[in-house]
Every structure is written in structure tokens, then in C-alpha cells.
Amino acid sequence: MKKGERRKQELLDIAYRMFISKGYENTSVDDIIEAAGIAKGTYYYYFESKEQMLEEVIGMMIDKEIGEASAILSAPVPVPQKIVGIIASIRPAPDEEPIEGALMRPENIIMHQKIKRRLVDKVVPLLVKVVEEGTEAGIFNCDNIPERVRMLLVLSNDLFDEYGFSDRDVDVFIDITEKLFGAEEHSMDFIRQLINAGE
Amino acid sequence: MKKGERRKQELLDIAYRMFISKGYENTSVDDIIEAAGIAKGTYYYYFESKEQMLEEVIGMMIDKEIGEASAILSAPVPVPQKIVGIIASIRPAPDEEPIEGALMRPENIIMHQKIKRRLVDKVVPLLVKVVEEGTEAGIFNCDNIPERVRMLLVLSNDLFDEYGFSDRDVDVFIDITEKLFGAEEHSMDFIRQLINAGE
Amino acid sequence: MKKGERRKQELLDIAYRMFISKGYENTSVDDIIEAAGIAKGTYYYYFESKEQMLEEVIGMMIDKEIGEASAILSAPVPVPQKIVGIIASIRPAPDEEPIEGALMRPENIIMHQKIKRRLVDKVVPLLVKVVEEGTEAGIFNCDNIPERVRMLLVLSNDLFDEYGFSDRDVDVFIDITEKLFGAEEHSMDFIRQLINAGE
Amino acid sequence: MKKGERRKQELLDIAYRMFISKGYENTSVDDIIEAAGIAKGTYYYYFESKEQMLEEVIGMMIDKEIGEASAILSAPVPVPQKIVGIIASIRPAPDEEPIEGALMRPENIIMHQKIKRRLVDKVVPLLVKVVEEGTEAGIFNCDNIPERVRMLLVLSNDLFDEYGFSDRDVDVFIDITEKLFGAEEHSMDFIRQLINAGE
DNA sequence: GATGAATGAGTATTCATTCAT
DNA sequence: GATGAATGAATACTCATTCAT
Numbered sequence: 025m026k027k028g029e030r031r032k033q034e035l036l037d038i039a040y041r042m043f044i045s046k047g048y049e050n051t052s053v054d055d056i057i058e059a060a061g062i063a064k065g066t067y068y069y070y071f072e073s074k075e076q077m078l079e080e081v082i083g084m085m086i087d088k089e090i091g092e093a094s095a096i097l098s099a100p101v102p103v104p105q106k107i108v109g110i111i112a113s114i115r116p117a118p119d120e121e122p123i124e125g126a127l128m129r130p131e132n133i134i135m136h137q138k139i140k141r142r143l144v145d146k147v148v149p150l151l152v153k154v155v156e157e158g159t160e161a162g163i164f165n166c167d168n169i170p171e172r173v174r175m176l177l178v179l180s181n182d183l184f185d186e187y188g189f190s191d192r193d194v195d196v197f198i199d200i201t202e203k204l205f206g207a208e209e210h211s212m213d214f215i216r217q218l219i220n221a222g223e
Numbered sequence: 224m225k226k227g228e229r230r231k232q233e234l235l236d237i238a239y240r241m242f243i244s245k246g247y248e249n250t251s252v253d254d255i256i257e258a259a260g261i262a263k264g265t266y267y268y269y270f271e272s273k274e275q276m277l278e279e280v281i282g283m284m285i286d287k288e289i290g291e292a293s294a295i296l297s298a299p300v301p302v303p304q305k306i307v308g309i310i311a312s313i314r315p316a317p318d319e320e321p322i323e324g325a326l327m328r329p330e331n332i333i334m335h336q337k338i339k340r341r342l343v344d345k346v347v348p349l350l351v352k353v354v355e356e357g358t359e360a361g362i363f364n365c366d367n368i369p370e371r372v373r374m375l376l377v378l379s380n381d382l383f384d385e386y387g388f389s390d391r392d393v394d395v396f397i398d399i400t401e402k403l404f405g406a407e408e409h410s411m412d413f414i415r416q417l418i419n420a421g422e
Numbered sequence: 423m424k425k426g427e428r429r430k431q432e433l434l435d436i437a438y439r440m441f442i443s444k445g446y447e448n449t450s451v452d453d454i455i456e457a458a459g460i461a462k463g464t465y466y467y468y469f470e471s472k473e474q475m476l477e478e479v480i481g482m483m484i485d486k487e488i489g490e491a492s493a494i495l496s497a498p499v500p501v502p503q504k505i506v507g508i509i510a511s512i513r514p515a516p517d518e519e520p521i522e523g524a525l526m527r528p529e530n531i532i533m534h535q536k537i538k539r540r541l542v543d544k545v546v547p548l549l550v551k552v553v554e555e556g557t558e559a560g561i562f563n564c565d566n567i568p569e570r571v572r573m574l575l576v577l578s579n580d581l582f583d584e585y586g587f588s589d590r591d592v593d594v595f596i597d598i599t600e601k602l603f604g605a606e607e608h609s610m611d612f613i614r615q616l617i618n619a620g621e
Numbered sequence: 622m623k624k625g626e627r628r629k630q631e632l633l634d635i636a637y638r639m640f641i642s643k644g645y646e647n648t649s650v651d652d653i654i655e656a657a658g659i660a661k662g663t664y665y666y667y668f669e670s671k672e673q674m675l676e677e678v679i680g681m682m683i684d685k686e687i688g689e690a691s692a693i694l695s696a697p698v699p700v701p702q703k704i705v706g707i708i709a710s711i712r713p714a715p716d717e718e719p720i721e722g723a724l725m726r727p728e729n730i731i732m733h734q735k736i737k738r739r740l741v742d743k744v745v746p747l748l749v750k751v752v753e754e755g756t757e758a759g760i761f762n763c764d765n766i767p768e769r770v771r772m773l774l775v776l777s778n779d780l781f782d783e784y785g786f787s788d789r790d791v792d793v794f795i796d797i798t799e800k801l802f803g804a805e806e807h808s809m810d811f812i813r814q815l816i817n818a819g820e
Numbered sequence: 821g822a823t824g825a826a827t828g829a830g831t832a833t834t835c836a837t838t839c840a841t
Numbered sequence: 842g843a844t845g846a847a848t849g850a851a852t853a854c855t856c857a858t859t860c861a862t
Binding site for chain 1: 248367369370371373374377378381389391392394395396399402403
């Protein structure tokens with residue numbers, strides 16, 4: 025039982041890396057079993073189909089990222105920082121896939137979209153809580169919080185996904201984030217420092 | 224000359240519809256030629272490859288949509304309406320592809336993304352002009368116009384692409400659009416009526 | 423393991439016969455699998471590509487022929503007979519492919535050449551040994567043995583490949599063989615009897 | 622009439638070059654008409670089929686080479702030099718196809734063989750005359766001249782076709798040529814100088 | 821738990837040839 | 842003489858999936 029589970033994890037890890045580096049469509053079952061050193065039959069003993077495996081790989085990633093986001097939720101940091109922290113935590117963790125450029129390359133769009141969609145659905149409730157915390161504390165002032173949170177995610181996805189962004193993009197992003205939640209002007213300026221530090 | 228051109232157009236139209244309804248990847252060359260009632264060779268007489276055909280199909284769509292958007296640019300309507308009009312014009316025209324749900328279904332993501340990217344690049348300059356018109360007229364008040372325009376497009380794409388949106392989504396969209404360009408509150412409220420009328 | 427190997431051998435045998443009778447280029451993968459009664463996938467399970475299969479077929483033939491030639495090398499027969507025997511052993515064994523005319527028909531030239539080149543490279547060293555044996559025994563008298571051996575092979579290939587040869591061709595071949603190695607006149611006359619017997 | 626002939630010649634020339642540089646099989650009719658700047662139909666107006674065109678291209682080459690060889694036949698040079706001259710004249714004239722390596726590359730084998738076969742048939746009678754001249758003059762002494770001439774051609778083809786030859790190969794070739802025709806030892810040594818000069 | 825031989829529908833692409841205009 | 846649109850059989854190769862052992 026344990027052994028089988030470990031084997032399955034191993035396969036998921038291998039597939040995860042291959043899907044990211046070569047794309048789901050361009051990774052054949054043969055590629056995976058060769059990399060894993062197992063037989064065809066063994067693969068189908070653990071997974072019903074290639075597509076089902078993709079779902080599991082995605083689920084695995086989501087869980088990990090949501091876990092990190094949840095941790096931030098209860099951390100003792102100011103609300104604005106929490107928001108930014110959660111958003112940052114759902115990025116594909118630059119350290120675990122500096123593989124190539126990867127996720128936003130055309131051959132990966134499908135997996136990318138699937139992940140994004142499911143991730144957004146899971147992250148929205150978390151962020152809603154944080155923003156509510158903010159409105160209660162009087163730092164934010166807005167209605168329709170779930171919808172606003174969703175937009176923030178859409179904008180941040182776009183900003184960080186694409187092949188690079190300028191200082192002006194960041195300026196506008198900060199401005200609009202403040203206005204989105206009815207925060208005081210310049211109260212989210214710290215984002216700029218974060219980004220510059222990350223570079 | 225004329226004859227060949229017409230045939231090619233016809234093929235592009237057929238492929239366009241099939242790509243949208245079944246997805247590019249799921250449409251085989253065989254599907255296309257069967258639908259068109261031509262031989263394999265004829266297909267390859269007009270197109271170097273399936274992928275090159277996709278490029279032509281996309282180019283065709285883009286041209287059409289940009290054409291409509293440009294027309295609006297010089298129309299005698301108020302600036303806010305121009306903006307909304309241009310954004311609406313680049314949607315895949317509900318009347319010409321009510322086919323299924325289509326463009327945003329997973330199998331179409333690739334084509335969808337390709338189109339979106341190229342469309343955004345072409346539409347941004349148009350919208351920038353309109354927004355500048357607005358700032359000069361004193362209706363808008365903002366800096367970094369290209370970046371703001373880009374964000375507006377990202378938001379509207381998201382809003383209308385996904386599987387439906389609520390009244391609250393629209394409210395937030397309107398609110399944020401006004402703030403994005405420094406417009407007066409409620410000055411973009413007319414969007415709501417437009418959307419309700421379209422339903 | 424055994425099972426797969428046998429299957430592969432079987433496929434190689436079938437392909438070998440088809441390549442010879444119809445030519446490599448004119449034998450499609452479909453032809454082969456139909457003759458073998460297997461599915462496309464099975465074919466590609468055993469062979470990476472059609473071309474790689476050709477290499478294996480050729481390798482198989484070469485091995486067999488070189489094996490026969492090596493056997494003669496250590497047989498207890500006079501040197502001149504050894505030479506002739508080795509040359510004869512590398513012919514495509516009239517009994518196993520009287521199929522049509524085959525190897526030297528234009529459509530087979532490619533395979534033919536590939537085989538010839540590789541065969542010559544392997545046979546030259548064997549013959550060199552025999553000729554050296556002959557010079558040591560005083561029956562032959564010549565320098566540059568490898569080069570002479572090569573020429574002998576070229577001549578014999580030409581003589582036996584082409585569509586038939588006359589008595590005169592044989593006379594000249596015998597004469598020149600003797601002179602090539604500095605053998606006594608008429609010492610290779612036995613070749614004529616061999617050929618006549620074989621007819 | 623004249624015009625059409627010229628057009629045809631032009632096409633033959635173009636095809637000749639392409640066949641040599643890319644191989645007959647790898648040159649498509651489309652390649653030829655594109656290079657010639659004509660339409661498909663025009664091609665088939667001049668040639669029944671691609672294969673028939675190949676025959677004409679080959680015929681063209683043969684005629685040219687045989688022409689050169691015939692000229693040498695009646696030139697006022699010693700018999701041995703005539704022989705070598707004729708053999709040299711049927712090589713693919715290094716100046717007219719230094720294109721790549723060309724004729725003996727695998728993709729060209731088919732055309733190569735076709736040419737060789739037809740060329741040999743035409744050259745043999747010419748060389749026979751020269752050798753007879755030589756026997757009458759007492760420089761040569763041999764029977765079965767046509768067969769011997771054929772062998773000489775086979776040997777020279779092999780020597781010069783292959784990817785390079787050594788000094789030893791030349792030594793043996795000279796030796797065997799002398800013996801083939803019953804010439805005096807060293808009487809053909811001049812070949813070595815010719816080859817060295819040509820290098 | 822694990823193997824690996826077998827499947828077969830599916831795919832894009834090539835190319836010599838024809839023929840109405 | 843010349844065009845170029847149309848043909849369609851042929852080709853090599855892919856790959857997720859199955860199943861008897």
C-alpha cells in the first residue's frame with residue numbers, strides 16, 4: 025500500500041516536470057514510462073488515462089499552492105501585505121520550475137488555463153476573507169468583494185504571466201488595486217519595492 | 224485568378240467555422256476537405272500546411288474585427304460609447320458563431336489565445352487614441368494610457384469570455400473602468416443598459 | 423523475451439524477401455504488415471522506422487554471408503579454391519532468392535549498393551589472409567594485396583551481377599585473376615569448371 | 622518550332638542540374654517548373670512524364686560525353702594515351718558538376734547507374750578500336766578485346782567513383798591495365814603523372 | 821503489483837498527372 | 842503553345858489504450 029503510493033507520487037512528480045517543460049500534449053505516455061523506468065502496464069495500473077493523470081498532477085500543484093496561501097492567511101502581517109503574499113504564493117514558484125519559461129509557452133496553454141481556473145476558484149474565498157478583514161479594519165472600503173477579488177486575480181495573472189512588464193504597468197496595477205478596494209492612495213506602494221526586490 | 228481566390232476564401236470560411244466549433248486540434252485536414260467537397264491535393268494547393276492555414280484564418284478574423292473597430296473610431300459618438308463600441312466590436316460577433324459555446328472551450332484555447340494576443344496588440348493603439356480624446360475633452364483624467372487601456376482589455380476579455388457573468392460583475396467592471404480613466408462616477412453606467420439590451 | 427525476438431526475426435525475414443523482390447522503395451510498411459498479418463503499431467513496436475529496418479535486414483544478410491566466408495577460410499582446401507569459394511559465398515545464394523532477378527534490378531540498386539559496400543569492407547580482410555597464405559606458399563607473387571583483392575571483388579561483382587556473362591568474359595576473368603596475383607598461367611582454370619557445373 | 626526546342630533544352634538543362642545536385646527522386650516536378658518559371662501544364666506539354674524526362678536528360682549527357690570520346694579517337698596521339706583520354710572524357714567532367722560530390726551520393730545512385738550502363742555500352746566499341754589499333758601496332762597483345770575493355774571500364778569506374786583512392790590503388794590499376802592488354806611493363810606509367818597532375 | 825507485446829484508428833503531407841480553358 | 846486548378850492514391854509514422862501472463 026505504502027509502496028504503491030510512493031510509486032504513484034514518483035510518477036506524478038516525473039509527469040509534472042515533463043508536462044511543464046515540454047507541454048502536456050507533447051509528452052507521450054511512452055516518454056513518461058521511459059523516464060520512470062517502468063512498463064506500459066504499470067502506468068495504466070496507476071492511472072486510468074493520460075488525461076486523468078493530468079487532473080491529478082494539477083490537483084497536486086493546486087494543493088501545494090493553496091496550502092502556502094492558507095498559511096499566509098493566518099500570519100501576523102498587515103492586510104495589504106497578506107493580499108500580495110497570497111497572490112505571490114500562487115505563482116508557479118520560480119524555484120520549482122525555472123525550467124525554461126515554460127508555463128506560458130503555447131504548448132502549455134491548456135494545462136496553464138486548467139490550473140489557473142481551478143486555482144482562482146480556490147483562492148478567491150481566501151482573499152475575500154482578507155479583504156473583509158481590511159474593510160472591518162477601515163483600511164478598505166468597498167462592496168462586491170468576491171467580484172473585486174476576482175478582478176484583482178485576473179489583472180495580476182495577466183501582469184505576471186506575460187513576457188515581462190514595465191514600471192508603468194506596475195504603477196497602473198498599484199493604482200487600480202487601491203481603487204478597487206477603496207484603499208488610501210499610496211497605501212499599496214510597497215508592492216513596487218517587493219517587485220524591485222524580487223528582480 | 225478570381226476563381227482560385229474565391230475557392231480559397233471558401234476554404235478559409237469553412238475551416239474558420241470548424242476550428243471554432245470543434246477546435247483547431249480536433250479538426251483534421253480530412254474533415255475540412257470533406258466538408259468542402261474537394262480532394263486532398265486541392266487543399267494543399269491552397270495551403271502549405273494546416274498550421275499555415277490557421278494563421279490565415281486568424282489573420283482573416285483579426286482584419287475583420289479591426290476593420291469594425293476602426294470604423295467606430297471616426298464615428299460621431301461620445302468618447303465613452305466609442306470605447307465600449309470598440310471593445311464590443313472585437314468580440315467574436317455572437318451572430319456569426321453562436322455555434323456552441325466555442326471559443327473558450329478547452330480545445331480552442333490555443334487558437335483563442337493566438338487571436339487574443341494579436342487582437343490586443345492591434346486594438347490598444349486605437350483605444351489609446353480614444354482615451355486621449357477623452358482626456359483632452361476633460362471627461363477622463365489619467366496618465367499611462369496604453370497600460371490602462373491594456374488592463375481594460377484584459378478585464379473585459381475575462382468578463383465576457385468566461386461562462387457567464389453576474390450583475391455584480393458588471394457593477395464592479397463599470398466602477399473600475401471609471402476609476403481606471405479618472406472618469407466621473409456613473410459616467411459609464413450606460414454600459415449596464417447596453418449589456419441588458421444585448422441579453 | 424523469446425517471443426518478441428522470434429516475431430522480430432519473422433518480420434525481418436518477410437521484409438528481406440519483399441525488399442529483394444519488389445525493392446526497398448517499392449515496399450511500403452503497409453505491404454509488410456499485411457504480409458505479416460500484424461498491426462501498424464506492432465511494426466513500430468519492433469522498428470523505429472522503415473529505414474532502420476532496412477539496416478537490420480542488411481546487417482542480417484551480411485552476417486550470414488560473412489559467416490559462410492569465414493568458414494571457408496579455415497577449411498582444408500587449396501588457396502585458389504578458397505578464394506573462389508569466398509567470393510561465391512557472398513553472392514546472394516541463388517537458392518534463397520531466385521525470386522525474380524531481383525538484386526540488380528534498378529529499384530533495388532540502393533539496397534544492393536549498401537550491401538555491396540559493407541560486404542566488400544568485411545570480405546577484403548578475409549581474402550587478404552588467403553592471398554598472403556598463397557604468396558607464402560609460393561603460388562602467388564604480388565605486392566599491394568589489399569588493393570588487388572579489392573579489384574578482384576569489383577570485377578567479380580560486375581561479372582556476376584549483370585544480366586549474364588559469356589564464356590569469353592569468364593576467360594578474361596580467369597586470365598586477369600591469375601595475373602592480378604602473379605599466379606601461374608592456367609592455375610585458376612578450375613573456375614571455368616565450377617561455373618559450368620553451376621549452370 | 623525553334624522556340625519550343627529552345628524551351629525544351631532549357632528545361633532539360635535545369636532538370637539536369639537539379640537531378641545531379643539533389644538526386645532524381647528528390648527533385649519534384651514542382652521544383653523543376655518553379656526553377657524554370659513555367660506552369661505545370663507547360664511541363665507536360667514538353668515531357669510525357671518525369672521518367673521520360675530523365676531518359677532525355679541522360680541521353681543528353683551521354684551524347685555530349687560520347688562526342689568528346691569520339692574526338693579523341695581520331696586525334697594524333699599514341700594509343701595508350703588515347704585509351705586514358707577516352708576514359709577520362711566520360712567522367713562527369715569536373716567542371717560541369719563540381720556542384721557537390723553529387724553523382725555518387727546515395728540519392729543519385731539510380732541515375733548514376735543508368736548513365737554508367739548506357740555509357741559503357743557506347744564507349745566499349747570506341748575503345749575496342751583503339752586497342753585493336755594497339756595490337757596491330759604491336760604495343761598490345763591480347764585476345765577477347767571487347768571483354769577486356771569492359772573490365773578496364775569497370776575498374777576505372779570503381780577507382781574514380783569511390784570516395785578517394787590511394788597511390789597503391791593507382792599502382793595496381795596501372796599494373797593490371799598493362800597485363801590486361803599484354804602491354805610492356807611500365808608502358809602505362811604515364812597514368813600516374815596524369816593523375817598527380819590532375820590533383 | 822508489474823510486464824510488454826499488440827492494437828488500429830488517426831494524422832499531415834507528397835507528388836506525378838490530367839484537362840478544360 | 843501555355844496555364845493552373847484539381848486530383849487522389851500513397852506514405853510513413855504516432856500514441857493512448859488493452860490484456861493475457
